[in-house]
Amino acid sequence: MSGEWRAVTIAGVGLIGGSFALALRQAGFKGKIIGVSSPATVAAALDRGVIDQALPLAEAAAQSDVIYLAQPIERILETLSAIDGMVRPGTLITDAGSTKRAIVERARETIHRGRFVGGHPMAGKEVRGVEAAEADLFRTRPYVLTAPDPELERWIEKIGARIVKLEAAEHDRLVALVSHLPQLLSTALASLIAGHPEAARVAGPAAADLTRLARSPYDIWRDIFSTNATEIDGVLAGAIAQLQTLRENLLSQPEMQATFARAAEAASQLRQT
């Protein structure tokens, strides 16, 4: 079954789940949007008109064509272990978790009546919660899918995101480099600066840029670290080796010039994609 969607359940109506609901609606989705979340969150989501109805998971799942899991990763894993018996045959189950290998593996073991497609919208904001949800959050952003689904792909294009098809393991390898390593570099820098509060007196835009991510709360990172530890260990080792090389070459002009040129080129390329 990959037909038209009539009812969509959003499990976890926070920034991402709420934004997906608003984006669907803005893109012309006419069906029902059911929210599954904590009482406070569904109250806020109903209040903002983000969802049409709030239900417990089993009731929501029984009447939905699509289940969109926008919970923390460990909750997604738990939901995947519980949901297959609740859905109608052929129901599409997809997720928005920041790592994909552990989630796709769990779904392979547990989802049989439903069909699972892993997803990762590369979007976010510093503010969390359904209050911060917005219909344009995914616009122009990459949206990774680990398997094909024509109707899901149609809606992702309609909400303005850019589909990127990747194997789960390849996704986790790449985000370790472009998302998890930046977070840890930022945390490491801010942590060093914490030991020198007088440095704030001379901090300019460079320190501001590099420490913005360091304000992210640990609770969203805990599950990312636990489900992508091997890849993250690898990129941290790579970063340490690279910094050691910079240390050794600090006064070697041809080597530093070549590294700066290579880095500048990659930084510019990132901005053109």
Added chain:
Amino acid sequence: MSGEWRAVTIAGVGLIGGSFALALRQAGFKGKIIGVSSPATVAAALDRGVIDQALPLAEAAAQSDVIYLAQPIERILETLSAIDGMVRPGTLITDAGSTKRAIVERARETIHRGRFVGGHPMAGKEVRGVEAAEADLFRTRPYVLTAPDPELERWIEKIGARIVKLEAAEHDRLVALVSHLPQLLSTALASLIAGHPEAARVAGPAAADLTRLARSPYDIWRDIFSTNATEIDGVLAGAIAQLQTLRENLLSQPEMQATFARAAEAASQLRQT
């Protein structure tokens, strides 16, 4: 002599020198502004009305109350070795170099007729040259001074900058942490990403933030590295140790939670200063 300025020479009329000239003018400076730079630069600076007159250094120095050195660091060092015989007794010589210890040491050896005050405006843009100069570049930014001078401090306040008085060695120690290390972390990350061009497909705002600095050209960094090598080596060693600790603690929740909290607090503090 610390009286009213009648004529100011800007040596190196690029982004910083040109902005200082424009800022002085906007703040009500009525005297003459003389530019010392390459023929192409002084032509552009005269054309934009950034300077009133272009002269060779010796002629400019002989008639100025202030010499503002906004050249690359190695050029500032050379100018300091040559200029003392050109100035009138008591002439204020100040600079805008990004490191201070080597410059202040050179001035201590060479400046006797003039008086030297080291300076470092913590401001910049990604675009360089007098074409990018702007009167508001220093507004709200820290402006480090290594020695007191009432008239210089009055003008720095008038152009909207925030004076921070620091010994040269302390300045170099702090900027190694909040300016030079961020640059090298950004260069290291972009350099790692350069080896994985396919990662650009999933790069989001985190990678964009952390690689912005990596586009800086090496030629402005070469002199910073050569004049602050010891401090930079120290902060690189500190960053490597911190990343090694993150690697070891990646799955240790209490340790990671504490590090994230400490980093988030420091990142927030930086933004309040």
